[in-house]
Amino acid sequence: MKLCVLCNTNRAQLKRPKTGQQICKTCFYAVFEYEIHCTITENKLFKRGDKVAIAASGGKDSTVLAHTMKLLNDRYDYGLDLCLLSIDEGIKGYRDDSLETVKRNQLQYNLPLLVLSYEELYGWSMDKIVAQIGTKNNCTFCGVFRRQALDRGAARLGVDHIVTGHNADDVAETVLMNRKLLVLFQKFTLTHFPLVFRGDFARLTRCTSITTQTLETSATTAPEHLTIPRSKPFKYTYEKEIVLYAYFLSLDYFSTECTYSVEAYRGYARVFLKDLEKVRASAIMDVIHSGEAYAQSLDEIERVEAENGGKKKKKTVVQKQGTCERCGYISSNKLCKACVLLESLNKGLPAVSLE
Amino acid sequence: MPLCAKCVRDGNSDRASVIATRGSEYCADCFKVDMFGRFTKAYTTKESLLPRGEPVCVAWSGGLSSSLLVHYMNSFLNKNFKQNVSPRFSAVYVCVVDYSCLLSEEKQQIVNQEIEAMQSIAEGYNFNFKRIPLESAFTNENGDLDSTLVADLTSPEILQLKFESYSTSKTSTATPISRTLDLFASFKSTPAANPTTAVTLLNTLTTRLLRRAASTYNCTTLMTGSNASTIAAQIVTQTALGGGFNLPNEISLEYKVPNTDIVTFRPIRDLLFGEVEKLVELDEIAQFPGVAGMAEGLFGGVVGSVGTEGASVAKMTIQDLAASFVKGLQKDFPQSVSTVTRTAFKVQTGANAPGLDVCLLCSNPIQPNSQNWRASHTTSRLDDIPDIIKNEDGTVVEAPKKASEVPATGAADLLLCYACQHVGRDVKVKEKLVLPGGDWFLGAKKDCFVGNGCCDSGVSD
Ligand SMILES: [Zn+2]
Ligand SMILES: [Zn+2]
Numbered sequence: 157m158k159l160c161v162l163c164n165t166n167r168a169q170l171k172r173p174k175t176g177q178q179i180c181k182t183c184f185y186a187v188f189e190y191e192i193h194c195t196i197t198e199n200k201l202f203k204r205g206d207k208v209a210i211a212a213s214g215g216k217d218s219t220v221l222a223h224t225m226k227l228l229n230d231r232y233d234y235g236l237d238l239c240l241l242s243i244d245e246g247i248k249g250y251r252d253d254s255l256e257t258v259k260r261n262q263l264q265y266n267l268p269l270l271v272l273s274y275e276e277l278y279g280w281s282m283d284k285i286v287a288q289i290g291t292k293n294n295c296t297f298c299g300v301f302r303r304q305a306l307d308r309g310a311a312r313l314g315v316d317h318i319v320t321g322h323n324a325d326d327v328a329e330t331v332l333m334n335r336k337l338l339v340l341f342q343k344f345t346l347t348h349f350p351l352v353f354r355g356d357f358a359r360l361t362r363c364t365s366i367t368t369q370t371l372e373t374s375a376t377t378a379p380e381h382l383t384i385p386r387s388k389p390f391k392y393t394y395e396k397e398i399v400l401y402a403y404f405l406s407l408d409y410f411s412t413e414c415t416y417s418v419e420a421y422r423g424y425a426r427v428f429l430k431d432l433e434k435v436r437a438s439a440i441m442d443v444i445h446s447g448e449a450y451a452q453s454l455d456e457i458e459r460v461e462a463e464n465g466g467k468k469k470k471k472t473v474v475q476k477q478g479t480c481e482r483c484g485y486i487s488s489n490k491l492c493k494a495c496v497l498l499e500s501l502n503k504g505l506p507a508v509s510l511e
Numbered sequence: 512m513p514l515c516a517k518c519v520r521d522g523n524s525d526r527a528s529v530i531a532t533r534g535s536e537y538c539a540d541c542f543k544v545d546m547f548g549r550f551t552k553a554y555t556t557k558e559s560l561l562p563r564g565e566p567v568c569v570a571w572s573g574g575l576s577s578s579l580l581v582h583y584m585n586s587f588l589n590k591n592f593k594q595n596v597s598p599r600f601s602a603v604y605v606c607v608v609d610y611s612c613l614l615s616e617e618k619q620q621i622v623n624q625e626i627e628a629m630q631s632i633a634e635g636y637n638f639n640f641k642r643i644p645l646e647s648a649f650t651n652e653n654g655d656l657d658s659t660l661v662a663d664l665t666s667p668e669i670l671q672l673k674f675e676s677y678s679t680s681k682t683s684t685a686t687p688i689s690r691t692l693d694l695f696a697s698f699k700s701t702p703a704a705n706p707t708t709a710v711t712l713l714n715t716l717t718t719r720l721l722r723r724a725a726s727t728y729n730c731t732t733l734m735t736g737s738n739a740s741t742i743a744a745q746i747v748t749q750t751a752l753g754g755g756f757n758l759p760n761e762i763s764l765e766y767k768v769p770n771t772d773i774v775t776f777r778p779i780r781d782l783l784f785g786e787v788e789k790l791v792e793l794d795e796i797a798q799f800p801g802v803a804g805m806a807e808g809l810f811g812g813v814v815g816s817v818g819t820e821g822a823s824v825a826k827m828t829i830q831d832l833a834a835s836f837v838k839g840l841q842k843d844f845p846q847s848v849s850t851v852t853r854t855a856f857k858v859q860t861g862a863n864a865p866g867l868d869v870c871l872l873c874s875n876p877i878q879p880n881s882q883n884w885r886a887s888h889t890t891s892r893l894d895d896i897p898d899i900i901k902n903e904d905g906t907v908v909e910a911p912k913k914a915s916e917v918p919a920t921g922a923a924d925l926l927l928c929y930a931c932q933h934v935g936r937d938v939k940v941k942e943k944l945v946l947p948g949g950d951w952f953l954g955a956k957k958d959c960f961v962g963n964g965c966c967d968s969g970v971s972d
């Protein structure tokens with residue numbers, strides 16, 4: 157019998173993906189949960205009394221997030237007021253079922269839940285959008301709409317902070333497909349990510365930093381009070397470990413892929429990352445480590461380029477950082493991305509390019 | 512057939528294009544002039560660190576890029592000569608690091624012949640030719656066995672370690688070759704990351720040998736033939752190995768190596784591999800596939816495509832994966848390499864700030880506060896998890912961490928950069944791994960030597 161290398165008492169039951177150590181379930185829970193606790197405390201993500209919304213999709217990442225946030229809040233007495241926030245994109249057969257999961261989670265974890273629908277927010281459900289534009293660009297809509305929907309939902313709930321289920325794999329993937337560094341990888345990665353909140357192609361800084369405050373515009377120019385800080389307690393948590401954790405604890409999550417993601421393919425960067433992980437377990441952490449070294453500089457490059465570009469086209473300089481004319485959402489242009497997309501939808505036009 | 516764009520503009524409309532690159536068509540002459548112009552332009556940057564009129568060391572791997580570089584150096588210095596200007600460099604040392612000791616006899620013969628041919632080319636240009644055996648990493652200036660490649664021994668703690676490693680090497684019957692063979696043999700088995708570590712180490716030793724050669728021959732410039740395609744692969748590799756901090760130094764046009772007088776110079780880093788290939792063909796530059804491919808297949812080396820399923824991927828090195836990743840990308844998007852490099856060239860990480868500690872293995876700067884990064888995001892011992900104490904008023908505090916004698920980070924980790932820490936970490940049979948620099952590279956406690964049983968050294972399963 158092989159003993160767990162951590163406690164030297166129990167039988168080893170798994171090879172820990174992040175370290176390759178042979179460990180028992182009890183020790184796995186302990187290190188898994190403690191690492192997330194460290195991420196939260198070392199980065200001072202919250203303060204006592206904060207109202208924190210957990211972006212809940214019913215998928216594995218957000219289900220494990222709800223579970224661990226609740227658990228750590230109790231165990232370490234963070235003093236947080238937790239709630240679940242779910243977005244209903246309006247995808248029959250997919251979202252119906254995953255929302256059922258979220259509703260069960262609400263009861264299991266005894267947390268208040270707010271569900272906001274695209275229909276309610278934008279007048280268009282994803283099913284309706286697909287009926288109009290086909291399945292080709294629908295991920296663009298999904299990502300832009302969801303990003304705003306979370307902010308609006310959070311504002312409605314009066315929360316101080318949103319936490320999302322972005323995990324280490326997501327963060328590392330963003331380093332590799334960063335639009336500035338490896339610009340073209342993005343073309344491979346415009347895929348559908350409905351289960352986790354990763355459709356928003358954030359800038360590298362936003363993704364490698366744990367807390368992001370601004371969403372639509374560059375971090376340096378956006379007025380901070382307009383958006384609600386978001387963070388990723390799973391920044392250093394491997395996707396494989398989230399799956400194992402949910403599996404061992406029999407957490408109730410929804411695992412069917414989004415109906416519209418069938419034709420989408422996984423990005424080169426993701427495949428490459430998985431290959432790296434096969435060669436060296438710590439590769440995901442190593443990529444994040446590199447990404448943290450680049451982040452500040454890439455943000456600066458982007459800012460300088462935006463300024464230089466702005467000098468050439470004076471019009472964009474006149475339009476100051478502000479809010480969307482139509483809906484009041486934070487935006488550096490006259491209309492926010494969601495309103496631009498809505499306009500094209502309402503006019504019956506094919507999707508416009510956002511980049 | 513497309514015509515040369517420049518010649519058409521100049522009225523020589525009959526000259527056929529030999530290559531389409533950078534959005535234009537070029538005839539052979541215009542292409543050669545343009546490319547050579549890019550090489551000479553590299554000498555004219557503002558605030559250049561390059562010394563003038565001093566000896567230069569040119570690293571020749573036998574590959575197309577560095578062969579072109581040697582060829583360019585000859586044209587460049589001849590031009591100086593013809594134009595009657597003082598030569599940019601007072602002497603040229605062409606250096607080939609020879610991995611023969613790792614090769615089969617059959618391969619050794621091929622390498623031997625090719626290196627002789629390389630020598631006569633270099634000497635034909637009036638350059639000095641130096642063949643540097645890999646195993647000389649383990650020799651000191653007298654040629655004696657020396658298991659310390661440590662450049663800067665100022666800290667008392669390191670001096671202590673150095674002394675100990677000396678005392679062990681004195682009693683051994685090892686030779687430089689046996690040391691080298693043992694070192695690389697210790698990477699032949701599992702885990703899957705070993706081939707990657709071996710290739711990393713081979714590259715590190717090669718760089719160190721070249722830098723040492725440069726110092727030995729009083730060269731203040733060390734030139735390499737990195738091109739845009741190899742640099743793109745380098746960007747992905749460095750990122751994947753966790754060495755992002757030092758990336759700017761690995762790809763910049765000029766890099767002043769810390770604690771030395773050497774400036775690394777990469778004058779053809781903007782040339783695309785396709786352009787290098789074309790120049791080699793047009794100028795009929797001799798090729799040395801045996802020397803260029805010395806390391807191929809030694810470690811990992813199952814080169815497949817990205818996304819290759821199953822076991823074959825695990826046998827690949829991260830360097831292989833990165834190269835094929837970039838290759839696939841380049842095939843689908845020919846512009847991608849320049850896009851990637853153009854941005855990466857602008858990235859600053861603070862790695863050229865003065866006064867940074869340098870890594871004992873690769874001698875590149877160590878990112879401040881990075882030594883405990885890994886341990887602080889990965890809990891690998893229960894002792895690191897503090898107990899929770901419930902106060903009477905219901906509040907909860909964490910007990911002080913159980914005072915652990917041994918930090919999660921090995922002593923040697925503190926002396927190595929993040930990327931080099933893999934070397935000690937990835938190898939299972941630690942007593943077999945002797946690095947230039949001594950046993951204490953292995954992440955063990957400094958007073959722990961193999962056999963004491965106080966650290967996780969030894970028996971593999
Ligand atoms: Zn255990
Ligand atoms: Zn709007």
Ligand SMILES: [Zn+2]
Pocket residue numbers: 515516517518526537538539540541542
């Ligand atoms: Zn021409």
Ligand SMILES: [Zn+2]
Pocket residue numbers: 870871872873874875927928929930931
């Ligand atoms: Zn190093």
